[in-house]
Amino acid sequence: MIIARSAQELQDALQTMRGSIGFVPTMGALHIGHRTLIDAARKENECVVVSIFVNPTQFLAGEDLSKYPRREEADFKICELSGVDVLFYPDVSAMYGEDEVRICAPDVRGFILEGASRPGHFDGVLTVVMKLLNIVRPTRAYFGKKDAQQLSLITQMVHNFFMNIEIVPMDTVRESDGLALSSRNVYLSPSEREEALKLSASLKRATKMVMQGNTKSSEIKASMESILSPLDVEYVTIVNRSFRFLDEVVIGDTIVLVAARVGTTRLIDNVWM
């Protein structure tokens, strides 16, 4: 595995390779969810690039940038054992200069839900993903459905800027008890982890209601909220794939989303229907 620490080093490494490039951008603290993305990239492409970069511009003041889990040695091993060809591991100065041009999230889709809770977050995500996609120039890039709004905005950016890259959405990976895998799960104490199961339990309830023929968003949300209580719930909502709010679930075009704070940890989860 080649480790590249600058755009130039990455491009030099890629020059020695042939065929399609599968790209998995990450912020490190790799878990089985990331492994699933890397495995899919490995299966579908000749060459696999993973980036590990804790992007400062997507963290708001007071968020967990300084304590975001960093596990260089373990992450490098996971990449190596997963058959990654090139690991892109830049520092902040290799990615950002002074007074730069940035990508802005769209007015509506970028400023509801996660965008409302974390103003400016998606500008940072889109800016760094644009940089990464331009450096790697992949054939396919792999993103998890757990960050559904991020995935939707990245797909829109690639379309709006006529970028010739296939964005591949990948299902959320869960622990056997339903907890969605997230690098931030390490912040949870054992009792908080127990409480956190309410997120996936509420989504299971939503799925069950829809399977039983109840597609009314207001009723599904009320039922989910009763399961989530007494967590500090930020939102429970039902949107279509373009992030327009739905009064009724439309099978094949619906995402049910939840965001809640468990202790001091903010967790998100969703189910695609």
Ligand code: PAF
């Ligand atoms: O989902 C993430 O890990 C990050 O938001 C991403 C896409 C790597 C950009 O920093």
